[in-house]
Each structure stands twice: as C-alpha cells, then as structure tokens.
Amino acid sequence: MKNNIRVERAIKNITQAELAELIGVSRQTINTIESNRYVPSTVLALKIARVFGKPVEDIFSLDEED
Structure with a gap:
C-alpha cells in the first residue's frame, strides 16, 4: 500500500508530531505509515x-x- 501523507502534510504545513496529535497516535506511528x-x-x-479533508x-x- 502506498500513501501520500508526506505530500499532504507539506500542503497543510504540519509536522508528523502535529498530525499524530490530531489523530491520537505517536509521531513514530505516522513515521512508520509514511x-x-x-x-x-x-x-x-x-x-x-x-x-x-480528502x-x-x-x-x-x-x-x-496488494
């Protein structure tokens, strides 16, 4: 499975830590998904x-x- 979380974060100008906080997981979880x-x-x-919003x-x- 591929994802474009890194691109979407750049567009929204948020860090892995900020995304993690918004969804209730650790920054490391976002890193491993990305x-x-x-x-x-x-x-x-x-x-x-x-x-x-997508x-x-x-x-x-x-x-x-897959």
Whole structure:
C-alpha cells in the first residue's frame, strides 16, 4: 500500500508530531505509515483522511502486489 501523507502534510504545513496529535497516535506511528512499514487500520486511515479533508482513496492506494 502506498500513501501520500508526506505530500499532504507539506500542503497543510504540519509536522508528523502535529498530525499524530490530531489523530491520537505517536509521531513514530505516522513515521512508520509514511515510510510504508506499517499499514494503518481502517479507523486510523479514516482519521488521517479527515484531517486532510480528502477521501481515504486520495491518501492511500494499493500497490500491484496488494
């Protein structure tokens, strides 16, 4: 699964720590999701999408291997 959280954070001008605080997780969790080492739960993905005001499909996409 790919994501564009880093790009969306840059557009919104927020840090990993600020995003983490907004959705109630640690900065390390955001880091592992951004670097594709962790696939977020549905709830977490929806919370991230809500922060950016976009559908979850605009933030996350499946790889061909998924």
